[in-house]
Amino acid sequence: MATRAHCLVLAYPAQGHINPMLQFSKLLERQGVRITLVTTRFYYNNLQTVPPSIALETISDGFDNGGPKEAGGFKPYLERFWEVGPLTFSELLEKHGGSKHVDCVVYDSFFSWAPEVAKRFGIVGAAYLTQNMAVNSIYYHVHLGKLQVPLKQHQFSLPAMPKLYLQDMPSFFFGEDFTFLDFVVSQFSSIHKADWILCNTFYDLDKEIADWIVKVWPQFKTIGPNIPSFFLDKQWEDDQDYGVTEFKSEEHCMEWLDEKPKGSVVYVSFGSMASFGEEQMEEIAWCLRECSSYFLWVVRASEETKLPKDFERKTEKGLVVKWCSQLKVLAHEAVGCFVTHCGWNSTLETLCLGVPTVAVPYWSDQNTNAKLVSEVWKTGTRAVVDEKKVVRRETLKHCINEIMNGCREMKNNAIQWRSLAVRAVTEGGSSYENIKEFVNNLWHS
Known part of the structure; x- marks a missing residue:
C-alpha cells in the first residue's frame, strides 16, 4: 500500500476515557494505521507521558488554562466546550487536509457533535463507547423515551438485560445529577450517524445485549477489552501500561x-x-x-x-x-x-x-x-x-x-x-476479528 490509513482519535479529557481509546489506538497502529490522538489543551498540559509513536494534537474546550475548574461547574463547562470544541476540531481537520489526509475519526461517543463535523469533511466516523453495553442500553432507552425520568417504578425490565432495581441504576437518575444524565443520554442523539459503533467490551461478557443491539445498530462491534497486551494476551511484552496518565505511580x-x-x-x-x-x-x-x-x-x-x-x-x-x-x-x-x-x-x-x-x-x-x-x-x-x-x-x-x-x-x-477475555483478543477471537474487519474497511473507505 502506498500510504498508511490515518485515524484521528478524539478522546474525552478524562483518564478513564483516554486510556482505553489509547489502547485501541495501539491495536490499530500495529495493523499499520497511523494515529493522531486529540485531547483538550488544558488536559494535554497535565499529561505525564504519551507514547512516542502516536502523534498528539489539541482542541479547545474554552477553558485552556484551567479546564472544568476554570469553568466553575460541569454545566457551564459543557456549554462552552460544545460551542468551542466543534469549531477547533474543524480547524484541526482543515490543518490535516480533511479527507485527503485523514481517513477516519474515532471519537468518544460523548462528543455527540463529532460525526457531523467529520461528515462535513467527507471523513467516516467511528463512535467509541467507553461504558459497557448494559449501561449504554439504559441510557439509550432514556433517549428513546422508554425510560422516564424521574424513575417511578422500583424495578425495570429492558431487552436482553437482567432485571434491574433502583439501586442498580446509574447515579445520574437521582438527586442533583440530572445535568449529567442529560449529557450521557445525549451521546445517542447522533449515534445513527456513525459509520461504526465500537464498544470496549467483549462478546462473551455482553452476549445477550450485543445480539440485541446489533439488530438496532448493524454497525455495532465489540473491540475490547482494551487493556495493555502484557496483562492479557502477552503478544507484545513491552506493552505494560496505557502510556498516558495524570498521576505518577509510586513503584x-x-x-x-x-x-x-x-x-x-x-x-x-x-x-x-x-x-x-x-x-x-x-x-x-x-x-x-x-x-x-x-x-x-x-x-x-x-x-x-x-x-x-x-x-x-x-x-x-x-x-x-x-x-x-x-x-x-x-x-x-x-x-x-x-x-x-x-x-x-x-x-x-x-x-x-x-x-x-x-x-x-x-x-x-x-x-x-x-x-x-x-x-x-x-x-x-x-x-x-x-x-x-x-x-x-x-x-x-x-x-x-x-x-x-x-x-x-x-x-x-x-x-x-x-x-x-484472553480468547476474545487472540487470533480468531471476536474482538480480534472485529478490529481486523475495522482496519480492512479503513483501507477501502
Whole structure:
C-alpha cells in the first residue's frame, strides 16, 4: 500500500476515557494505521507521558488554562466546550487536509457533535463507547423515551438485560445529577450517524445485549477489552501500561507486595475521580486496620486529609500510596481481592486478571457495574450501604473476609472470565476479528 490509513482519535479529557481509546489506538497502529490522538489543551498540559509513536494534537474546550475548574461547574463547562470544541476540531481537520489526509475519526461517543463535523469533511466516523453495553442500553432507552425520568417504578425490565432495581441504576437518575444524565443520554442523539459503533467490551461478557443491539445498530462491534497486551494476551511484552496518565505511580509498592505471601493482600482503589466523605474514609480505614489481611490502599493526594489523623501510612500490615500501576498490582500474585468503585476500566481490568472484587460503587455507571459483578458474572460481592449511604466497617470486613477466607466460586468465576477475555483478543477471537474487519474497511473507505 502506498500510504498508511490515518485515524484521528478524539478522546474525552478524562483518564478513564483516554486510556482505553489509547489502547485501541495501539491495536490499530500495529495493523499499520497511523494515529493522531486529540485531547483538550488544558488536559494535554497535565499529561505525564504519551507514547512516542502516536502523534498528539489539541482542541479547545474554552477553558485552556484551567479546564472544568476554570469553568466553575460541569454545566457551564459543557456549554462552552460544545460551542468551542466543534469549531477547533474543524480547524484541526482543515490543518490535516480533511479527507485527503485523514481517513477516519474515532471519537468518544460523548462528543455527540463529532460525526457531523467529520461528515462535513467527507471523513467516516467511528463512535467509541467507553461504558459497557448494559449501561449504554439504559441510557439509550432514556433517549428513546422508554425510560422516564424521574424513575417511578422500583424495578425495570429492558431487552436482553437482567432485571434491574433502583439501586442498580446509574447515579445520574437521582438527586442533583440530572445535568449529567442529560449529557450521557445525549451521546445517542447522533449515534445513527456513525459509520461504526465500537464498544470496549467483549462478546462473551455482553452476549445477550450485543445480539440485541446489533439488530438496532448493524454497525455495532465489540473491540475490547482494551487493556495493555502484557496483562492479557502477552503478544507484545513491552506493552505494560496505557502510556498516558495524570498521576505518577509510586513503584515502591511493588517491592512491598513482593514481600507478601500469595493471595494475602487486599488491594483498595477507587479510581481517579471518586471522592468519598470523611466518614466513609474513616470506616474504610478502620476496616482495613481490623481485618486480618494485608492491604494496599491508593489514596490520591487530594483525598489524604480525609484519613484519620492517627492512621499510619506504612506498616508491616498495610501501605497507603498516592497512586500506583493498577494493572501491575492486580497481576501480582500477592493480591487476593480488589475493593473497587467499579468504574468500567477497573472492572474490565479485574475481569481480565482474574481477581475477585468487593464493589463499593460511588457514582455514574458504577451501581450497574456492581450489579453485573455480583449477580451476573458472579466474580465478587457488593458492599451494602446504610441509610447515610455509607459502607460501614463491619459490612466491608464481612465482604473482604468472604473472598479472602473462602468462596471458591467467585475466584473460579474470575479465572474463567479471564480466559474468555484472553480468547476474545487472540487470533480468531471476536474482538480480534472485529478490529481486523475495522482496519480492512479503513483501507477501502
